[in-house]
Amino acid sequence: MRQRPFLALVALVVGAAVVIASPGAAADSGLDPEALRRAAELRDSAHAGSGAYELLRSLTVEAAPRFAGTPGDRAGVEWGLATMRRLGFDEVRAEPVTVPRWVRGDEAGWILDPSLRSVVLAALGGSVGTPDPDLTAEVVAVVDLDELEALPAAAVAGKIVFFTRRMERTREGSGYRPTARARGAGPSAAAAKGAVGMLMRSAGTSTNRIAHTGATRYEEDVPRIPAAALSHPDADVLEARLAMGDPVRFRLRLTSRYLAAAPSANVIGEVRGRERPDEVVLLGCHLDSWDLGEGAQDDGAGCAIVIEAARRIGQLPVRPRRTVRVVLFANEEFGLSGARAYGAAHAADIGNHAIGAESDLGSGRVWQVSSKVASEALPVVDAIATVLAPLGIERGDNEARGGADLRPMRAAGMPVLSLRQDATKYFDVHHTVNDTLAQVDREELDQNVAAYVAAAYLAAEAAADFGPLPPEAGP
Amino acid sequence: MRQRPFLALVALVVGAAVVIASPGAAADSGLDPEALRRAAELRDSAHAGSGAYELLRSLTVEAAPRFAGTPGDRAGVEWGLATMRRLGFDEVRAEPVTVPRWVRGDEAGWILDPSLRSVVLAALGGSVGTPDPDLTAEVVAVVDLDELEALPAAAVAGKIVFFTRRMERTREGSGYRPTARARGAGPSAAAAKGAVGMLMRSAGTSTNRIAHTGATRYEEDVPRIPAAALSHPDADVLEARLAMGDPVRFRLRLTSRYLAAAPSANVIGEVRGRERPDEVVLLGCHLDSWDLGEGAQDDGAGCAIVIEAARRIGQLPVRPRRTVRVVLFANEEFGLSGARAYGAAHAADIGNHAIGAESDLGSGRVWQVSSKVASEALPVVDAIATVLAPLGIERGDNEARGGADLRPMRAAGMPVLSLRQDATKYFDVHHTVNDTLAQVDREELDQNVAAYVAAAYLAAEAAADFGPLPPEAGP
Numbered sequence: 023m024r025q026r027p028f029l030a031l032v033a034l035v036v037g038a039a040v041v042i043a044s045p046g047a048a049a050d051s052g053l054d055p056e057a058l059r060r061a062a063e064l065r066d067s068a069h070a071g072s073g074a075y076e077l078l079r080s081l082t083v084e085a086a087p088r089f090a091g092t093p094g095d096r097a098g099v100e101w102g103l104a105t106m107r108r109l110g111f112d113e114v115r116a117e118p119v120t121v122p123r124w125v126r127g128d129e130a131g132w133i134l135d136p137s138l139r140s141v142v143l144a145a146l147g148g149s150v151g152t153p154d155p156d157l158t159a160e161v162v163a164v165v166d167l168d169e170l171e172a173l174p175a176a177a178v179a180g181k182i183v184f185f186t187r188r189m190e191r192t193r194e195g196s197g198y199r200p201t202a203r204a205r206g207a208g209p210s211a212a213a214a215k216g217a218v219g220m221l222m223r224s225a226g227t228s229t230n231r232i233a234h235t236g237a238t239r240y241e242e243d244v245p246r247i248p249a250a251a252l253s254h255p256d257a258d259v260l261e262a263r264l265a266m267g268d269p270v271r272f273r274l275r276l277t278s279r280y281l282a283a284a285p286s287a288n289v290i291g292e293v294r295g296r297e298r299p300d301e302v303v304l305l306g307c308h309l310d311s312w313d314l315g316e317g318a319q320d321d322g323a324g325c326a327i328v329i330e331a332a333r334r335i336g337q338l339p340v341r342p343r344r345t346v347r348v349v350l351f352a353n354e355e356f357g358l359s360g361a362r363a364y365g366a367a368h369a370a371d372i373g374n375h376a377i378g379a380e381s382d383l384g385s386g387r388v389w390q391v392s393s394k395v396a397s398e399a400l401p402v403v404d405a406i407a408t409v410l411a412p413l414g415i416e417r418g419d420n421e422a423r424g425g426a427d428l429r430p431m432r433a434a435g436m437p438v439l440s441l442r443q444d445a446t447k448y449f450d451v452h453h454t455v456n457d458t459l460a461q462v463d464r465e466e467l468d469q470n471v472a473a474y475v476a477a478a479y480l481a482a483e484a485a486a487d488f489g490p491l492p493p494e495a496g497p
Numbered sequence: 498m499r500q501r502p503f504l505a506l507v508a509l510v511v512g513a514a515v516v517i518a519s520p521g522a523a524a525d526s527g528l529d530p531e532a533l534r535r536a537a538e539l540r541d542s543a544h545a546g547s548g549a550y551e552l553l554r555s556l557t558v559e560a561a562p563r564f565a566g567t568p569g570d571r572a573g574v575e576w577g578l579a580t581m582r583r584l585g586f587d588e589v590r591a592e593p594v595t596v597p598r599w600v601r602g603d604e605a606g607w608i609l610d611p612s613l614r615s616v617v618l619a620a621l622g623g624s625v626g627t628p629d630p631d632l633t634a635e636v637v638a639v640v641d642l643d644e645l646e647a648l649p650a651a652a653v654a655g656k657i658v659f660f661t662r663r664m665e666r667t668r669e670g671s672g673y674r675p676t677a678r679a680r681g682a683g684p685s686a687a688a689a690k691g692a693v694g695m696l697m698r699s700a701g702t703s704t705n706r707i708a709h710t711g712a713t714r715y716e717e718d719v720p721r722i723p724a725a726a727l728s729h730p731d732a733d734v735l736e737a738r739l740a741m742g743d744p745v746r747f748r749l750r751l752t753s754r755y756l757a758a759a760p761s762a763n764v765i766g767e768v769r770g771r772e773r774p775d776e777v778v779l780l781g782c783h784l785d786s787w788d789l790g791e792g793a794q795d796d797g798a799g800c801a802i803v804i805e806a807a808r809r810i811g812q813l814p815v816r817p818r819r820t821v822r823v824v825l826f827a828n829e830e831f832g833l834s835g836a837r838a839y840g841a842a843h844a845a846d847i848g849n850h851a852i853g854a855e856s857d858l859g860s861g862r863v864w865q866v867s868s869k870v871a872s873e874a875l876p877v878v879d880a881i882a883t884v885l886a887p888l889g890i891e892r893g894d895n896e897a898r899g900g901a902d903l904r905p906m907r908a909a910g911m912p913v914l915s916l917r918q919d920a921t922k923y924f925d926v927h928h929t930v931n932d933t934l935a936q937v938d939r940e941e942l943d944q945n946v947a948a949y950v951a952a953a954y955l956a957a958e959a960a961a962d963f964g965p966l967p968p969e970a971g972p
Contacts, residue, residue, distance in 0.1 A: 079737070082734070083734055083737040083738060084611065084612070085612065086614065086734075087614075093612065093613060094612065094613070094614075097612050136559065137559065137560065137568065137569065137572050138568060138569070139561065139562075139569075142930060229933075229935035229936070230705055230707070230931050230935075231707075231790070231929075231930045231931045231933055231935075232705070232706075232707075232931075254935060255791070255931075255933035255934065255935045258933075258934065258935065259557070259558050259561075259791075262554070262558040263558060315706070316730070316734075454706075455617060455706045456705055456706045456707075456730075458704075458706055458730035458733075459730065459733070460704035460705075460706075460729060460730045460733065461704070
């Protein structure tokens, strides 16, 4: 008796796997051979050389960085509008978004013992500044939040807590979240034990002397303490000096602060569908970047990919059934303002969003396509996967989460497609001054365009619906 | 008749080549088989794993950066004295050197047109600061000094000259000098045509967003204008914006300045020879570094290599004939102060310097051994080359120049040995914040120690003299 439900589950899973893997799946997708042939052509011509790199070059030369609320952000919006108009999108518009405005200011730090050493660091996004002029305190090292939790407050009070966990490099980017946890929650966790400042080893994989920023989140009920990330070589030295046994003091200088909220915009461009123009295949990216680099990988690459993919669909002699809508989201990095604003503005027509996909992991090659669609629509995803396979893309599961900017729409029931990218090199430059065009590989970018143009075309052409999905239980 | 001298020369060259390449050369070197066997043992045991990396780690953790005249420079001197004493050198001493003291101060720059972009730059060593607070001027780009020379003064006056030449990556490091020429001579050449500032694309090979400093030299008869090097990605953007056609202004902020000259020291450690202790095999490196990085590659690596090589010779049951003298030169980077002081202090006993070698190209593998010795001593160099060959080291010519710190002694007739290193990666981090231990490969470092310990042992053991060489014609 106890085994029966388990066996039934196994049968179900195996059955689903057979459906997913079936070579005849394309035949069940409702996509005719002509559509599959056209998708393969779109794939191959983009893969042979697309215009995405030149789009990205113009964005990084003309409008970078594009941090929320800055003149660069506004230049990015203008670039998005002008570029999609120039490329012949059917409708191009800006939808207003209000974004927070945080200013990094000056940032510097010094290890004081046993001798003075200047370090390379980056204030965490949203950090308060240090007391005028500097904060100087002894450093106490912990690997992560768990180790901090285990320390008595007496070991932390009046000190700067230094999180030392080192991010692991993987194709899936799986090392990121465990390391970035301290970035979000570390300052308040440290302050709750009386710490006066927070440092962390950068959540990134390069050993170059470059610091990785990223947003932190203060809790309401504890003091807000200044927080910064050290470059790996500087974290190495701080760890080595602490290992020498004597107390090590650190001096931190941050002049970061908030200004008043500022206007920005989601930039939208559409390639209208021939048969169901009100149904939308949403291709997303975010136009904002951190304030340090050019936002070439994060996320200029994604914007270049989806704009170029949609442009190519727009040039077909026969448009697909549905509209392909490119959304360049505002302010992903510092609070998902654009995603929230889009979700609110389009709450009434989320049902018309046939499916969404976001490119937001730089220019690394797509290696897997996964989905979150109604089970009836899996044959369409299978057909898409079959067309993407020659790009070296494997079929994933039906548990995709999609990009961060799709969260509000996914929560409201929008199906999603996820073209998962190779993250091996992405976290070398993510959120750093070194996120520049020089780190982008043109051929990898073209492989992404090839994947997006074929997948978006087939999703827009498929007669079947991808939903409905039940809305997620909200928090 | 006309052909005869040429043929005679060919015969001479071919004959010399035969001598150099002769497998029997070791037999002519006066080095007995026991000495050759011991050298091979020294080579192999160092190659299997030396202590150089740990020496370098302690230097970079405890005393970095070590820019001339700074507290870090003094910490480096203390480290050198303490380290060689701890390692059991026979005699360890500091010889005083006075060094110039330049302070980088704050440095920042912005491309102003068509939109504001902050850049990553480094003031050139010795640069004057900008007028309080900033210098703002239109940019005029030239590839190199020749192109500047061809411009009329009217095209340059009142502008910032931007040298765009890109350094080539080669094993020999041959791309460096042609690119660094503008670093030394560019500011005065630009000022002579009325320029108010000078920028250059960094003389380095990495595409990372890191700027490479290095010394500039002002001429006496022209105004001193502020000068800085841009990171490659920033130089890319400045070039791209200039290519758009409209004038592009740049704002430069440098607070660099000179302070009073400061005391430093050459640090000397000796392993005394058993038979001719007054004759010296000089192993050099420079202990100072630029102010930006850890000076791990430039030139902590060289110091770790020669200290470790000499230490290993000192632990032999039977010492070689001559003394091995390690010299950690002061202030190579900003005027060769240590080399000049050593040359002056030892002018009377340069004749006792049997031969010198300097390690000053980071940790890249040694790939060639060349020399500048009397022709009678070539068989000893051949014997050294034969012992180094299993390390992948080939035999070079007898036209070696040796390291920069050996210049005064070489000019006075000291023979030199040059263990040429692979420079392919060196100029990725040279003179940057990114010159850290994280960029040093432990196995490459050990290969260097293996080469130095074997070569230095054989040079110290050889009965034959390497000189005399005629002093070079002075400037």
